[in-house]
Amino acid sequence: MPGCFAPCRAPSDEEVQIAQIYLHHRPITDATELRDVAAAIARMSGSDAQVRALDTLAHYRFSDRESLEELTRLFPLAKSVNVQRAIAGILIRSDYQAIARPKLVQTLREHRLKSSDGEDSIDILIRQLGRHDPPSAERKG
Numbered sequence: 001m002p003g004c005f006a007p008c009r010a011p012s013d014e015e016v017q018i019a020q021i022y023l024h025h026r027p028i029t030d031a032t033e034l035r036d037v038a039a040a041i042a043r044m045s046g047s048d049a050q051v052r053a054l055d056t057l058a059h060y061r062f063s064d065r066e067s068l069e070e071l072t073r074l075f076p077l078a079k080s081v082n083v084q085r086a087i088a089g090i091l092i093r094s095d096y097q098a099i100a101r102p103k104l105v106q107t108l109r110e111h112r113l114k115s116s117d118g119e120d121s122i123d124i125l126i127r128q129l130g131r132h133d134p135p136s137a138e139r140k141g
Contacts, residue, residue, distance in 0.1 A: 013049040020056045031064055038067040042074045046083045054086035063095035072104055076111035081120075084113055088121040092128060101129045 028034045038057060044050040062068055071087050078084045088108075091099065108126055 016049045016052045023056055035067045039070050042070050046079045051082045051086045058089040058093055061093055063098050065098045068094055068099050075107055081113040081115045085121045088125040092125050105129050
């Protein structure tokens, strides 16, 4: 069923809903398949279907650098704050050791789309990444 995210065409919102139900009952356990699904979703055009597909991936705790980098590359390309929030929702639950934190925080701050909704998952992610930064080298002085 994860093949519904195949790159040949953008899945409809209905197809993504079906995939959500399928993945709820049969989660992806293979890291390579999960990486392929994440890459296919990243290639989808920004839409409600892409947000829904990204939200489905938020239930997985990503730890492989390749998938996380793909999602990080998608963030500045997103044309919708909802897509950016969905990406942040995945990254919040991922393995912070696998994320290039300073670079990601800079990307989040520079390419974030403006929203009048107040604080959201992007703000939370920026704070969380700051808390998980390795201690800085001692300053000489």
